[in-house]
Amino acid sequence: MTVSSAPGKVYLFGEHAVVYGEPAVPCAIERRATVTVDAREDDHIRVEARDLSLDGFTVEYADDIEDRPDVDVPAGIVAAGVGYVDAAVEQARDAADAPAAGFDIRVESEIPLGAGLGSSAAVVVAGLDAATLKLGVELAPEELAERAYRAEYDVQDGQASRADTFCSAMGGAVRVEGDDCRRIDAPNLPFVVGFDGGAGDTGELVAGVRSLREEYGFAADTVESIGDIVMEGESLLAAADPASDPEPELLAELGRLMDFDHGLLEALGVSSRTLDNMVWAAREAGAHGAKLTGAGGGGCIVALDETPETRTALRYTAECRDAFRAELDREGVRAERPTTAATDGSTNAEAK
Numbered sequence: 001m002t003v004s005s006a007p008g009k010v011y012l013f014g015e016h017a018v019v020y021g022e023p024a025v026p027c028a029i030e031r032r033a034t035v036t037v038d039a040r041e042d043d044h045i046r047v048e049a050r051d052l053s054l055d056g057f058t059v060e061y062a063d064d065i066e067d068r069p070d071v072d073v074p075a076g077i078v079a080a081g082v083g084y085v086d087a088a089v090e091q092a093r094d095a096a097d098a099p100a101a102g103f104d105i106r107v108e109s110e111i112p113l114g115a116g117l118g119s120s121a122a123v124v125v126a127g128l129d130a131a132t133l134k135l136g137v138e139l140a141p142e143e144l145a146e147r148a149y150r151a152e153y154d155v156q157d158g159q160a161s162r163a164d165t166f167c168s169a170m171g172g173a174v175r176v177e178g179d180d181c182r183r184i185d186a187p188n189l190p191f192v193v194g195f196d197g198g199a200g201d202t203g204e205l206v207a208g209v210r211s212l213r214e215e216y217g218f219a220a221d222t223v224e225s226i227g228d229i230v231m232e233g234e235s236l237l238a239a240a241d242p243a244s245d246p247e248p249e250l251l252a253e254l255g256r257l258m259d260f261d262h263g264l265l266e267a268l269g270v271s272s273r274t275l276d277n278m279v280w281a282a283r284e285a286g287a288h289g290a291k292l293t294g295a296g297g298g299g300c301i302v303a304l305d306e307t308p309e310t311r312t313a314l315r316y317t318a319e320c321r322d323a324f325r326a327e328l329d330r331e332g333v334r335a336e337r338p339t340t341a342a343t344d345g346s347t348n349a350e351a352k
């Protein structure tokens, strides 16, 4: 049995624009997806994913995920639910030149689904790592990131950047511009996350920005302006000392850029009333800045505040389901030791 985990992320700046070649700076956070993989005698894949909104289910299939056997939910939902795991398995089989390898897979995650914290990337990165290790192949984090990107790209019909998967594989703060991906130095930024309990449809939101950008020159300019914000932000980070706590002036300037970025994302139609309300609650509580994170539409905002005020204010905000501090996680994907919990063999054998 192999077990790997990989972190989720928040976007300091640059989501959506990164899809069109602008730079972005996502930061890994200390919330992880953990994937446990066992080899099988046959070529079937069995996925147990209790965190899925279907109340968790176990599904077993051979060959084509669309031909999955008798689980009591529509094929589309199963494909949406386990599509990322399936794509990770395909990449692992390809990397190990083992096209008929079968696996029992268990997914456990601390990252809310579809909420902008990169749960899909974390599941793909951790799943790919655990499955390749099970096949006796150790991929360098960069290669893992590249294969995980291809998996996300396939599942999201080409609507994906390298940002989430690279950040989850490498950890820390990263900078992604097209296929140029690198880690960057960053001090411990005091992230606070607010979660509205909802989710957004990444593919649909990306498609919405794409068509606005094609229709209006000013929407294309808006996307470019997000890139300008990112470049301004990275030069601030580059001048900071990564080993010490960030100076108040740095936080104030980064926060101002986050506010600006949120305004442009709102103009591009990817915010929502609940996200905006949480952003305003954070700002009024004294956060240096606040913005939605990830695809938007619903899910999470990220604010910068070294005091407890923003988290407290978010907890008293009607639209906020959960608010928590998110520490920068400098470690990306890692192999974990199998625990008793991962080996107890308990399953809920049928879809609910």
Ligand SMILES: Nc1ncnc2c1ncn2[C@@H]1O[C@H](COP(=O)(O)OP(=O)(O)O)[C@@H](O)[C@H]1O
Pocket: 033, 049, 050, 051, 052, 080, 081, 082, 083, 084, 107, 108, 109, 111, 112, 113, 114, 115, 116, 117, 118, 119, 120, 121, 123, 200, 201, 202, 294, 295
């Ligand atoms: N714990 C999990 N178990 C199984 N699949 C998961 C889990 N977390 C995320 N996923 C997969 O990732 C998808 C959500 O990814 P996405 O829409 O890109 O949102 P985000 O990456 O912002 O969380 C889910 O529909 C599911 O397919």
Ligand SMILES: C[C@@](O)(CCOP(=O)(O)O)CC(=O)O
Pocket: 014, 015, 016, 017, 018, 019, 114, 115, 116, 117, 118, 119, 120, 159, 160, 161, 162, 163, 164, 202, 206, 293, 294, 295, 296
């Ligand atoms: C909107 C986008 O820039 C980020 C999506 O992030 P998430 O899947 O919502 O965490 C899309 C992408 O970069 O693949």
Ligand SMILES: [Mg+2]
Pocket: 118, 119, 120, 121, 164, 202
């Ligand atoms: Mg995602």
